Amino acid sequence: MSEYVSNSRLERVLKAGHLGVTSECGPPRGSDAEEVKKKGLLIKDHVDAVNVTDNQTAMTRMSSLAACIHLKLLGIEPVLQMVTRDRNRVALQSDILGAASFDIPNMLCLSGDHQSFGDCAQGQNVHDVDSMQLVQTVRHMRDEGKFLGGDAIKHPPKIFVGAAANPFADPFEIRIPRLAKKIACGAEFIQTQCIYNMDKFKEWIRRAVDRGLTEKTFIMAGMTPMKSVGMAKYMKNKVPGMDVPDEIIDRLAGVEKKKQAQEGINICVEHIQELSETKGVSGFHIMAIEWEEKVPEIVERSGLHPRPEI
């Protein structure tokens, strides 16, 4: 067991050479745990782990850690997303220990959307550490068994550590150096931004392969099915760092409105199948935003079901 750093199923699946599958679950804007549980149960048998977002788009929601605990108690493996926007190093380290105390075995380190996008635009942000430094922090706690302050941790957290990468953000020439930097900080898996521009993504991962980076980390390709041509246009024009080629929009626009959602699923499945054969891709992170019920269909049709026995 010594080759594993955590009790993570995701870690075992990836290290066994299987294509890993994760999905995402956004906590509710209220205190009803049933909403989280319902989403989790919809996808439970089709994924290896479920990311739980941390106040995404800076909208105040149930805490990621609390929602992770609800999933964990149902036997669903969470990936705790943590942004550096809202907590300083005291709170981050404290929550990491809290997560580990519930055997939450995965974490994704992010900087988080700026608070001006959310419901607390007049609030402060923290950014005591940045996302790469958060990766370093978890690795330091786990591998050195120490807090950032230098004191020993009695029972260090066993957490498999991930980071995000956006192959499409600007400037493009630092996309690979930036990935290399995250890996140097200790990112053991990477979940990417939603991929629609397949050519650009393939160019990015080819460069990652050439530099040997895919030998050092597991890259999970981010997939979000489009529900409509309206969503595709919104993603193209309004969401920072998103690259939606016109051919995707044209293809969705080419079918009648009530069939656009199905066409969006078809595109997603085709992309997963194509990338399953692409060197350097270790798995898929399927983010079906408020559309979790479609994840099983996508996973099954992509040939990723049943999930391997580990």
Add this chain to the structure above:
Amino acid sequence: MIIAEKKPIEEIIQEVKDFDRILILGCNECVTVCEAGGKKEVEVLASVLRMYFMAQGQEKTIDERTLERQCDHEYLEEIRNTVDDYDAIVSLACGVGVQFAAEKYQTMPLLPGVNTVCLGANEDRGLWTERCQACGSCVLARTAGICPVSRCAKRVLNGPCGGSTNGKCEIAKDTDCVWQLIIDRLKALDKMDDYEKVAPVKDWSTDRAGGPRTVTREDVKI
């Protein structure tokens, strides 16, 4: 320099309306350069207040004075002999000047006439932009001379974040992504290899986080 901007006139009127003898006190330093609180702005504010209160049928004394600096004992002493002629002082200095004057004249109400915005530069006519946040531990040697602490909305030290688009920040289309600027300059310096050096977790104890900051220099003390 310190960049300030004029407070809305309605706010100043609200602050001074209950006083009869008011001194508008300008400063000849930063706020003069950024055209928020120098002699010219003192004249304009005093005139506007006089007209306003005259129209209201209220008789008030509104005098003007501009000091060389308000963050210096020597210059603030210049008003000691006349300060009792007033019920309140509206200072158009930055927050430092307002406080220094308040500390010196304990019983005199001191009201700010400007909002102190940042440490910045005059980028263009009518445009002042932030350059420094006085974090107390300068990182510029490692960031191509461009500051991510003051100029990144998330003060990301290993940037850019995923929100950088076409060289602009995710928070506003007219805000430069500072990491784009850093990368452009690293390229110009032929130092792109430096990009992959990881900036470690920063010691913020020299920043606001460490409490009010002081600089003590024994060698220049009298």
